[in-house]
Amino acid sequence: MGKAFNLRVGLPILFLANTASAAGNQMIADGERVIGQIFDKVEPVVESGAHGFFQLLDNQPIAFILLALALGTYIGKFTVKSISLGSTAGTLLVGVILSMIAQSAYDITYSIPGVLSSFMLLLFMYALGLKVGPQFFSGLRKGGLAFVVIGLVVWSLNWIICFFGAKLVGLAPGYATGLISGSYTITAILGVGQGALSSGAYVPPAGMSIEEVGANMAAAYAISYVLSSIGIILLIRYLPRIFGRNARAEAKLAEADFSGGATHPVPGAPSALDMAFSPYDLRAFVVTHKSFVGRNIAQLTADFPEAPILRVVRDDAIIELTDDLTILEGDIVTLRANVHDLILNEGELIGPESDNLLARNVPIEVADVHVGSHAISGKTFEELESQGTGGVEPQALFRAGNELPIGPKTDVRFGDVLRLTGPDSALKLAAKKLGGNVILPTMKSEVLYLAIAMLIGYLVGIMTVHISGIPFALGTSAGCILAGVGVSYFRSRNPEFGGPVHEGARSFLQDFGLNAFVAVLSANVGPKVISALGGDTIMWLALIGVVGALVPPFIAFWVGIKIFGLNAIIADGATTGARNSTPGLNAIIEESGSSVAAVPYPVSYALTTVLALIGGYFSMVLTT
Template identity: 30%
Template sequence: MEWFANLLRHYPELAIFLTLAFGFWIGKFKIKKFTLGTVTSVLLVGVLIGQLHIEIGAPLKSVFFLLFLFAVGYSVGPQFFRGLRKEGLPQVLFAVVMCLFCLIAPFVLAKIMGYSAGEAAGLLAGSQTISAVLGVAEDTINQLGIPDADKTSMINVMPVAYAVSYIFGTAGSAWIMSDVAPRLLGGIESVKKACRELEAKMGTDDESEQPGFMPAARPITFRAYKISNDWFGAGKTVKELEDYLEEQGRRLFVERVRIDHVIRDAKPDQMLLEGNEIVLSGRREFVIGEENWIGDEVNDIDLLDFPAETLPVLVSRKKFAGMTVAKLRKQPVMHGVSIKSIKRAGVSIPVLPATRIDPGDMLELVGTKLEVNAAADMLGYADRPTNQTDMIFVGLGIFLGGVVGSLAIHFGGVPISLSTSGGALIAGLFFGWLRSKHPTFGRIPEPSLWVLNNVGLNMFIAVVGITAGPSFVTGLKEVGISLFFIGALATAIPLLVGVLLGKYVFKFHPAITLGCTSGARTTTAALGAVEDAVESQTPALGYTVTYAVGNTLLIIWGVVIVLLMT
């Protein structure tokens, strides 16, 4: 055992990776619906390993934290700036007001309980499940004109307060948003009904006669049929068949035909007769319907053997900004192309005819290679799978953000700044927005973004846990079990206020209220619980703009709460 302890003390980098391994492993375990989550598990494992008194250099922690913050800003940048437009302002204002309550509630409770700035910052981070507050608050504490011993004490107690309050911050948020919030909005059945009505409204607007609700998870499919219906009579063109199917509420395309034993690509004026075989493509809910009136389905390998492509496309053309899915589908370039899914700020939103397309949205298109590529060129930029990250973009962004964040304004002799971490977040916002406007550079593939987000944050948390390990038990005794209940209050108050604000002040639709409240608190777990409870994806429509604003303000509150408490 002594050999093992000396090994980790001599090679602290091994202690970090051991912490990550066990933290991610423990984070997978669930007791019913409750889970500690990866971040909390990594922190607690780090605390345990930290009992071996392992010293880790400070720059290592900062490097990973800056990568994480830049990735956060990069992910939400397009939605953050989009929200500043007229149509997004109500949700932006809602998010700002709710984020103020997310700051005020922990601050007031911390004052009542006589907590230090470190305890207050940990309470804010845990109760609002915004782990990045730990890093931003630590940077701010280090700028204070107080003795180093006091700084160390505050910094060491932060992860303790965070760990204690994070448990209810996560599980409690999901419970409040999926159970209590619907009751405040009229009851779960009432909210379900309202969601179905919203789906129907968005699915039968004046521009489209598509069915009401199309879960984004459903895939696109291709199926072959042999024509035998008398409807074709002396012959119908491909266009006539497609128009007829759309009149019946099914957007399907004829991709290929077999005529006189010859297979060819379908053309609009191609005549179809009894005995011909055709391939239909479209979303599964359209293809698996009553189209077998055409004739028997056939398993014709040769007919179905043609290249089809699924291609993520980043929307960047101004022409399509604000266009509904229904209107987009009617564009000539979208013939033969189906929308499999839409992601906004990394969150899947429902593919409804009335869903509006925003710049920076990622549309997953499916169709023949030629048709999909033509649509991609028209919409913006084909985000083809790659393993290359534009590190010039990332490195320069973090550097410039850090320089801006390091600039300080002095009040009463106290230097106040966003710190390099706050600067990296702001740079990420700007660079993410810039990427959505000019997608030919600044690419960070989704797997790389996941690494920057998750590994960056958890590397930082691992170092925090290992460093705070020796004083963690002492700190836990200081904060006491009462902190858990204080954390529960700090979690519940902003969420309940958000729901009431959405209902009575902003008068949002119940689904949008639930989505906006979850987004402003940046609690994706709560959004998932809400969607399960109301059996609808419509709450996601209110999540993305408020999530972008919340992610920015809640992290900056790490600076503010330290200054308020000192």
Template identity: 30%
Template sequence: MFEWFANTLRQYPEIAIFLSLAFGYYFGSFTYKGLGLGAVTATLIAAVIIGQLGIEVTGPLKPFFFLMFLFAIGYAVGPQFVRGIAKDGLPQALYAAVVCVFCLLGGYLAARFAGYDLGSAAGLYAGSQTISASMGLATDAINRLGLPPEETKRLLDAMPVAYAVTYIFGTMGSAIIIALLGPALLRIDLEAACKRYEEKHGGKKEAGGPGTAWHQFEMRAYRVRPDGRVVGKTATEIEHLAPEHRVFVERFRRGDKIVDATSDTVIQGGDVVAVVGRRDVLVNLIGAEAEEVDDRELLAVPIEGVDVYVTSKDVDGRSLAELAQLPWARGVFLRKITRGATATDIPILPATKVHRGDILTLVGRTQDVGQATKMLGYPDKVTDVADVMFIGAAIAIGALVGAIVYNVGGVPLTLSTSGGALIAGLFFGWLRSVHPSFGRIPSPTVWFMNSVGLNVFIAIVGLSSGPKFVAGLQQLGFGLFLWGIFATTLPLILAMYVGKYLFRFDDAIVLGAVSGARTTTASLGMVNDRAKSQIPGLGYTVTYAVGNTLLTIWGMVLIILLA
């Protein structure tokens, strides 16, 4: 039975790939306090074990999925990458570039001191910095060295061995260093720093909870007393009676008639007014002075919640406090801000700035939300349909540009098809954020291209190198694990001190910036938990976009430096 199974996998290697994915995603889903192997490492280990059966995978399957993965990475981070380089995110973008240089230096020094070959060095770098995608560009670079086929294969087989050994500390160790050791090294109290940041930027309590400037709302009906202080005042004047809160008069009943309120509507005694705002404001502020009534007809207004993809130039870079004063923001409330490839939740504070590419979750009356959506960008409607023409054309264009070889001083230089696909993703992802009328790729599709694309590539690498994996691990030994610790720790320690003392980032966001530049989402989760706040995420998105791009490209650069 086992012989039949092994022969079947050898004859149909595609089954082995799917089996590796199944085991990888299953075992990679287990975590302890937010830490685990992850799907990539678990898939690699599963593929290596299955690869002991001597399975060969040929054809363009590996580069196909890797190009798809790289394009998805670029597409997802494009808006933040371009904004970080071009506008007010420049300090964070420069910081991320510096940290990426530290990461390259850590991998380079470890490989030099230990005397590892190119394949082991590329794997050590990829694992210690938890940047699996760099192995693809390193593979391209090794293939272009013109080495004998046997030597090339030996180097490529060594790469996943070094990656698997160093990845464990690369992911768990980085989270521990940043979230647990970082505050002690920098002498900061994360929770207190985040509270100070919120107070400084207009927050009063935990971001997103009661007491922030924007929150989930209710609509309630109140009968105006004949001697009430709002009698004879316009809707705008009434709303300004509570200037520190966002409260709006939406409609009113006068006799048997129900009328939508405008800013010039004058309220009379005996009117029943529908007011919208935060629940605590309506209960504590208005409820204490007015009689609340249950007027179902008055309150039966169409309410809508919409995810809006921000594209407007006029909105880009403006704070929520500024936007709240604009006429089209009247009656519209903000529930959530999502930013970046990792869908980071951004704290909702008056000083929080909105950027192109953000997704804002708005709630309010249908007509109010519709008007606000037009001013902000486009509704991010739920759909299963991706613009496959756009995907195919963009990847093809990027790969063709990347395939061009430039001779500089007799030295052939090229982006490679992999680098071209990544650059294409960055460009077209940014272009989509500016002109979202084309190139739509639903989030689930981006996830599939990103996660499954990478893991198919990793599965094929593991299956191909499986027979020599154990021998390589025995040869490299425990020293590889220790050099991986060195390559992981050195850049992180440098990054923390540079972020705090050279770039002078606020204590509340500096560790989020370190996490982003090193593209370690696990550490951001741990930092947020320790801070009891989402504030550190403000330093994560731009640095993640730049870090994810440069750390991937470094896979090719490392081979050039060492070769």
């Protein structure tokens, strides 16, 4: 009976198992067919292998930029005997190597639209202008003549080395102009040289076409550009060290000199709203003394203006502060005043100190307030404090962008900017009395002002004046850095003007903008280097280009520190401006840990940009 039962049960189970297995196999087969139909429609991005990898970078330029940025930044961190490439030179080197391998091994020519690199460069220049704006005009007053002379030294020596060097070794027409353009890293010189050809100002010798001269210019430009770009970054980075100067120590001296003795960043400047050391502190006391019990906030504020009550805690709850709030025995009151006074006096006047978290958790912030009340104008700090500070402490006072010392007799005037610390509610109340608004730290970037200012700077930069057929323009880079300078300058007088800008956001624009520009540039230059290879001509192009790129700034730096007595970082900033090397400027900023090198940069940059275009034109016209 048991066996029969097992047989009857077992057969259906076996049948069901076989059926399920068949159904499962059918489902798998159907699934594979559906998946196959889906992926039959998906074409591979590129072929496999190294060729496919470089083809991918050609099809997806963003991938090339990000790869060059990642590898270049990583390589730039390596240090050999305290010398490193830095992120900018590393990115340039990686990009050029990738583009050269693609061209030589797989006949792939990378070409990334220049508008991307141009925009990234302009972002860098604007962000840098925001950083150094308040110091820019001080720099002009302190070293304007020296900056001009440094610019003249770099430009004239570069022109002499490249023009007469090419002539001395017998290079064909076009090479000299290309060498000047590449060693100076100013692509516009090629356009000026081409303009001299197309206008007939220069006629090629018999047997040579205009196209051949243009090809010579491009080849010389490509070779000298790559070598001089990497070389100038390293030279500018280590010039102070070569002359026995400590870059970081020199930068601190320069910052102190250009600040005019100020100890706080001007309004709108990076770190302006960072919390600094203050002798003021928060303390909480349990009210037990009869002199406090039964009195209201207005009475206590009048009697103790130097130590206002910021918070009252009663029965583990915060009580809303009003002038008629009466203090009861057992209340916990929070005060903010000079620590010395609080330690010595308040405990005796009020009662024992309390560690109650609710009473002590009063956030303190830093804010700039633009004085807009004529009723306040002319009053001294002593007079303002006598009216009750509400727990607000003055940290700095700025007038017309300059910091003034704070003392009891210092007066506050209409248009001044006061930097205050205190609780948010107290800051807003103080701002209302001063006739202004509270400017607090922010994590936002002011895109509206950025876009308008960069647009104005860009339009000013492209304005061109033709003199004797030579086009002259300030340049979009110079236009945008001056736009940043202008915004930060006006913000130092009125912090509500487009600010504040968070330093992290500004720093990101500066670093990412330049390195992305260099990554795009390296992709487009690499193929030109390949086309210029061959024969002994490349040896002369490399030698003359490097000498023309590095010797003039070396001598100009010496002139700056020895003849004019400039601070090494200021001389370095003027030198890299004279060489039109924005990556070089970033290198000395990284090395010195300060942006003060950018103060003289726009002066020598603007001067030599004009002179280089003139020189490029005549290098073509005078070629024989």
